[in-house]
Amino acid sequence: MKGKFIVTITPPTPNGDLHLGHMSGPFLAADVLSRRLKQQGYDVLLVSYADDYQSYLPRKSKPLRRQPFEFARLVRDMMLNTMALADIDIDCFLQASDSDDYRQAAAHYVTRVADQVVLRTGKVFYCASCECYGYEGFGRGHCNWCGTSSDASQCEHCARMPDINQMPSMTCMSCQQPMVETSVEQYVWRVGENYPAVAQVHKNKPMRQCLSEYLDTALSDVSEVWPITRPGDAGLQLDQLAQQPLHTWFMGLAGYQACVSSYLREHPERGSFAHWWNDQTQLIHFLGFDCSYSHAIGYVAQQLNDPQGPPPGQFITNRFLKLNGDDFSTSRGHAVWIRDMAAHYPADAIRLYTALFAPETAVKNFVQADFDLWFSSFFTPLALAVDAAGHAVLDAGDVEADPFDSTEACYQRWCEHASISQFSMAGMADALCGISDLLLGRSAIQSPKNWLRWAEMAQALCPQLAAIIYSVRAQ
Ligand SMILES: [Zn+2]
Ligand SMILES: [Zn+2]
Numbered sequence: 001m002k003g004k005f006i007v008t009i010t011p012p013t014p015n016g017d018l019h020l021g022h023m024s025g026p027f028l029a030a031d032v033l034s035r036r037l038k039q040q041g042y043d044v045l046l047v048s049y050a051d052d053y054q055s056y057l058p059r060k061s062k063p064l065r066r067q068p069f070e071f072a073r074l075v076r077d078m079m080l081n082t083m084a085l086a087d088i089d090i091d092c093f094l095q096a097s098d099s100d101d102y103r104q105a106a107a108h109y110v111t112r113v114a115d116q117v118v119l120r121t122g123k124v125f126y127c128a129s130c131e132c133y134g135y136e137g138f139g140r141g142h143c144n145w146c147g148t149s150s151d152a153s154q155c156e157h158c159a160r161m162p163d164i165n166q167m168p169s170m171t172c173m174s175c176q177q178p179m180v181e182t183s184v185e186q187y188v189w190r191v192g193e194n195y196p197a198v199a200q201v202h203k204n205k206p207m208r209q210c211l212s213e214y215l216d217t218a219l220s221d222v223s224e225v226w227p228i229t230r231p232g233d234a235g236l237q238l239d240q241l242a243q244q245p246l247h248t249w250f251m252g253l254a255g256y257q258a259c260v261s262s263y264l265r266e267h268p269e270r271g272s273f274a275h276w277w278n279d280q281t282q283l284i285h286f287l288g289f290d291c292s293y294s295h296a297i298g299y300v301a302q303q304l305n306d307p308q309g310p311p312p313g314q315f316i317t318n319r320f321l322k323l324n325g326d327d328f329s330t331s332r333g334h335a336v337w338i339r340d341m342a343a344h345y346p347a348d349a350i351r352l353y354t355a356l357f358a359p360e361t362a363v364k365n366f367v368q369a370d371f372d373l374w375f376s377s378f379f380t381p382l383a384l385a386v387d388a389a390g391h392a393v394l395d396a397g398d399v400e401a402d403p404f405d406s407t408e409a410c411y412q413r414w415c416e417h418a419s420i421s422q423f424s425m426a427g428m429a430d431a432l433c434g435i436s437d438l439l440l441g442r443s444a445i446q447s448p449k450n451w452l453r454w455a456e457m458a459q460a461l462c463p464q465l466a467a468i469i470y471s472v473r474a475q
Contacts, residue, residue, distance in 0.1 A: 002041045004281040006310065007034045008256045009048035010291050011096070014075035015060035018082045019335035020366060021328030024321040024354050026286035031088045032355065032425045033284065033316075035460035036418050045276065047259035049094035049102070050076040053248040055234040056137035059173065060331065068234070069097040085342035086350060087463055092263035096255060101262045105254035106246060107238050110228075112305040114240070116190045122227055123164050125152070125179035127172035133232040134170045134179045135247070141170040153249060159214055159292040161226065184231045187241050189250075192224035194301035201300055201312045206421040208361055211317045214292050226250075226298065252291075253299035256283075257309065283313025284420065292317060316423060319359040323366050336366060348462035349379045355429035355461055382436050386465045389439075389451045390472035406442075407450050410435040414457045425461070432457045 009026045012018065018027065034046040051057075052072045061071040076095050083090055096102045110117070125134030125141075132138045136153045143150035144166035146158035152170065154161055170179045199219045202212075228250045229235065235245030261273045270276075287295050292315070300312040321328060328335050341350050353371055357364050410431045417427030435454055439446050455469035 002043070004043045004276060005034075005037050005045070006256065006260060006276065006281055006283050006313075007037075007044060007046045008259075008283065008285045009046070009090075010285075010287045010295070011049045011051035011252065011255055012079065013054045013056045013330075014050040014052060014072035014079070015054075015056050016075065016330035017078050017337055017339060019328055019330065019337050020323070020341065020354065021321045021335065023086060023088075023338055023350075024358050024364070024366075025288050025318045027083070027088055028086070028351060028354050029316065029318065029358065029360075029423075029425050030284075030286040031090070032351075032428065032460045033286075033420070033423055035089065035463065036428075037420075039456075039459055043271075045091050045260060045263065045270075046089065047092045047094075047256055047263065048090060049092075049096050049099075049255045049259055050079070051248055051255075052095065052097035053235050053245075053251065054137070055135055056331075058234050059137045072097060082338045082342075085347065086338050087347045091267075092259040094255070094259045094262055096251075096258070099258050099262060101258035102251070102255060103236065103238070105257040105261070106236055106251045107240060108257075109250070109254050109302045109306070110238060110240055110246065112302060113189055113191075116193055116305075117187050117228065118190065119185060119187055121183050122186050122188065124182060124184050124230075125164075125170040126182045127175060127177065127179045129177065130172055130174040132172070132174065133184075133230065134172070135230045135233045138173050139170040139179050140173060141167040143167075153247075154290055154293055156290045159290050160218060161224075161293050185244075186227050186231060187229040187244060188225040188227045190223075191226040191298065191301050192222040194304055195219045195222050195224070195297075197304050198297055198300045201304070202296065205314060207315055208317050210289055210319070210361060211292055211296060211315060214289075215296060218293065218297060249294040250298065252294055253302055277309050279309075279311055281310040283310045285313055285315050287315060287317055289317045289319055314420065319361065319363050321359050321364050321366055325365055336368070345375060346379075346383070346464065348383075348464045349375055352379065352429055352432070352462050355425040356433065358426045358429075360424055360426050378433070378436075381440060383465060385440055385446075386454075386468050389446060389454075390468045406445055407435050407438055407453055410438065411453055411457065418460070428457070429461055432461055 007030050009030045034044045037044045050072055057072055058068045061068045080093055125139050136151050140149055140151055143155040143162045145160040148157040150162055152162055152164050172179050202215055229241050229244035230247050231244055233245045235247040237243045237245055260276055264273050285295050296315045303312050414428055414431035416422050417424040451469055455466040458466040
């Protein structure tokens with residue numbers, strides 16, 4: 001076996017099922033790269049978890065009159081089913097609130113950076129009538145860096161961590177009334193002390209341009225601090241932080257580590273934890289651009305203070321998908337649910353279209369009518385041709401046709417985008433559609449060699465169609 005990779009998906013909040021916005025972001029991309037790495041013979045774990053310590057969860061469960069973690073368990077099961085419907089082949093999708101591994105890993109990273117953590121009094125906002133603080137999902141103001149509407153945790157637009165001392169006001173998301181300013185004692189991490197070393201880690205690492213530009217500005221202030229506990233919030237309470245809730249953004253790397261340890265305990269045939277969680281394993285993180293601070297700065301700083309485990313990995317960011325021009329929103333129900341799509345269309349069709357129009361470096365817009373047209377005019381004829389080609393591959397044996405090798409250019413383009421350093425599922429999908437058009441347009445080049453090449457290119461994107469070619473071949 002070649003080397004080991006741990007591929008991670010930013011944990012979704014279990015406040016509703018997965019929609020096309022999730023899929024077009026980290027979920028499908030991480031699955032496609034994992035499948036591609038396995039195709040090349042690497043040993044791969046694909047992991048994520050339900051983000052039970054996110055304050056959007058109690059915000060959702062409270063009006064439903066449900067206990068947050070009980071509700072989260074039901075939603076997590078729903079998400080797992082949805083991933084199965086989309087053929088997202090995840091190894092572990094942990095329930096954070098049920099996991100001792102998660103608690104231990106979180107405590108581990110707190111210990112690693114304890115020298116840089118201090119207790120101090122900080123400004124927060126509070127709504128007396130709703131009895132809630134303005135953390136995360138409960139309050140919104142304006143980002144002091146870019147001016148757009150944001151919570152106090154991380155700005156969805158510019159991905160910076162807003163400086164709450166420079167946010168003049170905040171609105172309560174439960175009652176829509178202004179929140180009042182107050183102060184709490186909280187633990188803050190002098191994370192900026194690590195910035196020069198974090199910048200060094202990222203130097204010469206492949207990444208999308210928006211992330212490199214972001215890091216250039218976000219790593220400039222070495223005096224920056226990151227409040228890591230939020231009295232009155234939904235975080236995880238640990239003795240070493242005097243039971244103050246540790247917020248979820250600090251714990252992502254801990255969550256991924258917990259996924260690996262709990263998965264391997266149940267699957268010892270895949271190797272031991274020490275076998276995986278060491279400096280030979282490569283981490284690849286898929287994340288929305290708005291999670292850049294926690295992942296590319298916070299977790300890298302945690303890793304630099306930790307002699308164990310894999311070195312800082314690679315960060316593959318995405319922008320957002322819109323639906324008919326408006327943001328996807330679980331809380332407002334403005335979404336295309338994957339389970340609904342999967343009830344009407346083959347998983348391969350949903351995967352290929354989602355990959356093709358993935359918002360990798362720019363915001364994209366989903367329109368159902370465009371998908372329907374693409375499905376009937378492109379995907380359906382392709383799937384029928386693959387059904388027929390399966391038998392052609394079997395009948396023709398290894399005959400070499402197509403001396404001009406007209407599919408070579410598509411294949412080379414696909415290879416480039418299927419590599420780790422230049423990974424792009426949109427680029428892979430575009431090349432696959434390109435070779436599909438060539439084969440469907442000229443039956444003369446539908447040679448076994450070209451269909452096998454097609455299957456190689458399709459395997460990570462359209463696993464069911466690729467399997468038709470391979471299974472007939474194997475008979
Ligand atoms: Zn901003
Ligand atoms: Zn309120």
